[in-house]
Amino acid sequence: AQSVAQPEDQVNVAEGNPLTVKCTYSVSGNPYLFWYVQYPNRGLQFLLKYITGDNLVKGSYGFEAEFNKSQTSFHLKKPSALVSDSALYFCAVREKTGANNLFFGTGTRLTVIP
Amino acid sequence: SQTIHQWPATLVQPVGSPLSLECTVEGTSNPNLYWYRQAAGRGLQLLFYSVGIGQISSEVPQNLSASRPQDRQFILSSKKLLLSDSGFYLCAWSQVPHANSPLHFGNGTRLTVT
Numbered sequence: 001a002q003s004v005a006q007p008e009d010q011v012n013v014a015e016g017n018p019l020t021v022k023c024t025y026s027v028s029g030n031p032y033l034f035w036y037v038q039y040p041n042r043g044l045q046f047l048l049k050y051i052t053g054d055n056l057v058k059g060s061y062g063f064e065a066e067f068n069k070s071q072t073s074f075h076l077k078k079p080s081a082l083v084s085d086s087a088l089y090f091c092a093v094r095e096k097t098g099a100n101n102l103f104f105g106t107g108t109r110l111t112v113i114p
Numbered sequence: 115s116q117t118i119h120q121w122p123a124t125l126v127q128p129v130g131s132p133l134s135l136e137c138t139v140e141g142t143s144n145p146n147l148y149w150y151r152q153a154a155g156r157g158l159q160l161l162f163y164s165v166g167i168g169q170i171s172s173e174v175p176q177n178l179s180a181s182r183p184q185d186r187q188f189i190l191s192s193k194k195l196l197l198s199d200s201g202f203y204l205c206a207w208s209q210v211p212h213a214n215s216p217l218h219f220g221n222g223t224r225l226t227v228t
Binding site: 032034036041042043044045046049051088090092094095101102104106107 | 120156157158160163173202204206213214216217218219220221222224
C-alpha cells in the first residue's frame with residue numbers, strides 16, 4: 001500500500017530564512033515523488049518531481065527537494081523564503097509499477113512572516 | 115501548450131438537486147483524467163479516473179458519477195445532491211504513459227449544497 005505523511009500541519013518561517021516542509025512516504029517498490037503548491041481557491045500547481053538519479057531535485061520558484069531513500073523522505077526546501085511562498089503544500093507518491101492514482105499527503109500550510 | 119478548464123468556478127445548489135461539473139483539456143490527446151474532492155481545504159480524495167472514452171473507474175462509492183463522452187471531456191454528475199457533497203472539486207489530467215507524469219489540475223469548482 002502507498003501512503004504519504006506530512007507531519008506538520010503548519011510551518012511558520014520569517015521572510016529571508018530557509019524553509020523546510022517535511023514529507024515521508026511508504027511504498028512497496030520504488031517511488032515517484034511529487035510536490036504541489038495550492039493558493040487559496042485555486043487548483044494544485046506542480047512544483048517538482050523525483051524520478052531517479054540525483055537525490056536533489058530542483059523545481060519551480062526556487063524550490064528544491066531532497067530524496068532520502070534510507071529515511072523514506074522527500075523534504076521540500078528553499079534557501080530564502082518569500083512572503084509570496086505562503087500557501088498550502090502537498091507531497092504525493094506513486095509506485096513505479098504504474099498505479100493510476102497519486103497518493104497525496106494531508107498538506108502543510110506554510111506562512112512566511114514579513 | 116496544454117490547458118485544463120473547469121466550470122463553473124462556484125456553485126450553490128439545494129439538497130436533492132442535480133449536479134453537472136465539466137472539465138475539458140486542450141493541447142493533448144488521450145490523457146488520463148481525474149476527479150478529486152478536497153474537503154476543509156486539506157486532503158484530496160480521488161473520486162474517479164478515466165484512461166479513455168467511456169472508461170471510468172470509481173474509487174469511492176457514493177451518489178456521484180462520472181462520464182467521459184469525448185477524449186478530452188470529463189463530467190462529474192449527481193442525480194440528487196446531499197449536504198455532504200459540499201466541497202472543492204478538482205479535475206486533473208496526466209500524460210500516458212503516466213507513471214512519472216505529474217497531474218495537472220484545473221482551478222476547481224467550489225460546491226456548496228444548502
